Amino acid sequence: MERAQEQASTGGPDGPATRPGETGTALELLVHGVGGTTPQEMLNDPRTVRITGDHTAAVFRRADDVDAEHSPDGRRRDGPVPEAYVWCNLTSGNGTRALWLLLLPFMVVNLAHWMRPTAHGRRRTVRLYGLLMRLAGLTLTVLLVAAACEVALDLAAWQCAGTAACADSHSWLGFLSPTVSDGGWWSAPGRRLALAAVVPTALTVLLWYLSRRTWSDYESQQPIERAPEPEGEGGPTALGRPGFWYGRRLVARLRAAHTAAGLITVAAAVGSAAARHDRRPGGPAVLGTLGPMLEAALVACAVAVVWVVCRRGRSERRLDRTLDERFVRRLPLAALVLLVLSLLYAGWDRPGWTSEGRLPGDTTFGAIALVQGLLVVVLGVVAYVLHRTDPDRRAVLRGLGGPAVAMLACALGGVMSGGVSQRVSDWLDGTGASIDGPPVLLTWQASVIPPLLVVLLGLFGWLAHRAWQLARAERVAVALDYPDEAQDRARTRRIAYTRAMASLTDRGPRVVAVTSGVTLLLGAGALVGALVTDETPGEAAQGTYPVLHGAAETAQALGSWLIGLGFILFVTWGRRAYKDAAARRTIGILWDVGTFWPRASHPFAPPCYAERAVPDLTWRMATWTRATGGRLVISGHSQGSVLAAAAAWQLAPSARKRVALLTYGSPLERLYGRWFPAHFGPDALGSLHRDVDCWRNLYRLTDPIGGPMRLPGAEVDHAPLMDPLAYGRTALLPLPAPILGHSDYQADPAFAEERRTLLARLRPTAPDAPGGETSEAPDVPSPRHEPEPPAA
DSSP states (O other), rough: HHHHHHHHOOOOOTTTTSSSHHHHEEEEEEEEOOOOHHHHHHHTTTTTEEEEEEEEEEEEEEGGTGGGGGGGGGGGOOOOOOEEEOOOOOOOOOGGGGGGGGGGHHHHHHHHHTTOOOOOHHHHHHHHHHHHHHHHHHOOOHHHHHHHHHIIIIIIIIIIITTTTHHHTOOOGGEEEEEEEEEEEEEEEHHHHHTTTTHHHHHHHHHHHHHHIIIIIIOOOOOOOOOOOTTTOSSSOOGSTTTTTTOOOHHHHHHHHHHHHHHHHHHHHHHHHHHHHHTTTOHHHHHHHHHHHHHHHHHHHHHHHHHHHHHHHHHHESOOOOOOOHHHHHHHHHHHHEEEEHHHHHHSOOOOOOSOOOOOOHHHHHHHHHHHHHHHHHHHHHHHHHHHHSOTTSSSGGGTTHHHHHHHHHHHHHHHHHHHHHHHHHHHHHSSSSSSOOOOHHHHHHHEEEEEEHHHHHHHHHHHHHHHHHHHHHHHHHHHSSTTSSOHHHHHHHHHHHHHHHHGGGGGHHHHHHHHHHHHHHHHHHHHHHHHHSHHHHHHTTTHHHHHHHHHHHHHHHHHHHHHHHHHHHHHHHHHHOOOEEEEEHHHHHHHTTEEEEEEEETTTTOOTTHHHHHHHHHHHHHHHHHHEEEEEEETTTTEEEEEEEHHSSHHHHHHTEEEHHHHHHHIIIIIIIOOHHHHHHHHHHOOOHHEEEEEOOBBOSSSSSOOOOOTTOOOOOOOOOOOSSSSSSOOOOSSSOOOOOSSSSSSSSHHHHHHHHHHHOOOOOOOOOOTTSSSOOOOOOOOEEEEEEOO
């Protein structure tokens, strides 16, 4: 049995004993969508066998189909041999996935990197777009570490431990307080800061560790070896390039730069406070000299970090296996040395040094906010230029989707930073009487949340009104779709409402545009207000009109409460996801959509599961068609259709012509084609249709995710499937048929019919000779086969 299984998977060392292509063997490779499922559900059989793969991602068959290629009754099969590729554990595996919630802003900015418009002949502008996105990602790392420094260094070690009333109410800070510890060794301000620096340093190390571990698991999965493309050759999409799904070098380089940036941020926060004290007249001459030298070294290291981020982008035209060892190892080491020197410098004994007021957090957070705003504006200009070069009427926001999403990533990072700082400040000093609290800018940023929510509520109201209008119009369409049925007003309303709600997905770009634009304006206003007044909004509005003063105080209080509530919900959600597999799977749906793309802008983003899934699918299709010469249909639902398309692009042209593509509930054009026009635009999807043997796409009007491909002159799209299958009770469906929406496409008779049509069009070929020139992949060792337990 084991021998038969090995031959079924690889064709054996000398090829299969029989020619499955001649016996009509066909394979259907099923790829599930977001949220995941079990192989038993996908194959509709409680007895499944793992053909190849591991516990993270694997291909399964029914136990009865393990040796289907060599079965003597292969001609009498009613359909193809089904295989299920299960990849859900790539995004919702063990409990450590809950830590990925901390990486949400990084994931969003990395998503924005891939939203650039289509452009031909604008290589330098495209590189500038990627460079600006990498710099925006770097500012988010600095912002997160700076927020940790604000909490640990400023609020806890500097303000609370330096204030007798605050330190008395928190006994765990007693040994840092000059009054409580009676001038203990750790009570010196510099030593307090040096000890508190452990917190942001540990955060930076944690981010490095998560990125390093996932880099070993995901970015190290090699795609099929292919000949390098000519430097000047450019296809309609980069997803077909040999090195697209192998970003190992860039991620390692960016990881080193971002780790060094985090360590430098901590070193600057500790060292700058001591240097500011040493610049006062009468200080020790030695320390007055060491301070500027240390600051100059930190500036030089920061310049090196920015240079490393700007120096190089992705290598996609070939498999780039080299690593920049000098930067990957030496840059973080140099930053770590500077951090240790800063801790020693700050811990030096300085008689008469006391902690008063705040650390210069307003300057730090103000500079970060200013740089992020400028980057978003320049990104918008670059994206507009690219869009004008090659206009795409279906692209969201006329090519400005990337800058808009990058703005949301920066805003999300600011909200998380302000939320942590505000909550810790309230916890340390609930009365607000003993310490100054977080920087004024963070209070201003929290105060703009209520007006932003008012705008969002207005948007949701507009969407609700639009859905009501669409539902009224759809009632007529529903009646026309079921002309022979006795109309039931309640049934018609439900179907029409479902269709209307599904159509709201196409209004998403307008919501993102308004939210991003308002966020940019309010953020600029908060920055100007904090710099001009150097007071909180409530204090700055004193003496003005009573209405204005009341609105400012209300916005400040409500913003602080909302940002605290959001932080509590965020922590609660992460804690639940760590313990509850079901909640972790729900979060995994978010990662299914957000982590499809490689980590091109931020190395601390959640890992790209497609760098494992796409090579898995490519290897499986290439080795099976090579060994058997049989017909293969790759069948993808929802996000699985995106993986199927990406895997088909990675095949060699000869193997691609042996494959048929069946997609259903697919967001390839509706979401990916509009939001990522450079990679899934009309030219890219049109080339995919020409390259594969045949392609059919199924969708429903009630599906909020899937949609048509809209390829002119190509018969890819099936007419919209009826949903529900029957309006009323019938002989075949005596009970009311459900409205399926995005699920259960295989329950529709059109699914089996289209699959039969695709298989009939495919022509079986003879298996490739071992070692022949037509082989697309080298022989691989025979996989192990482990039975899976039946479904509960």
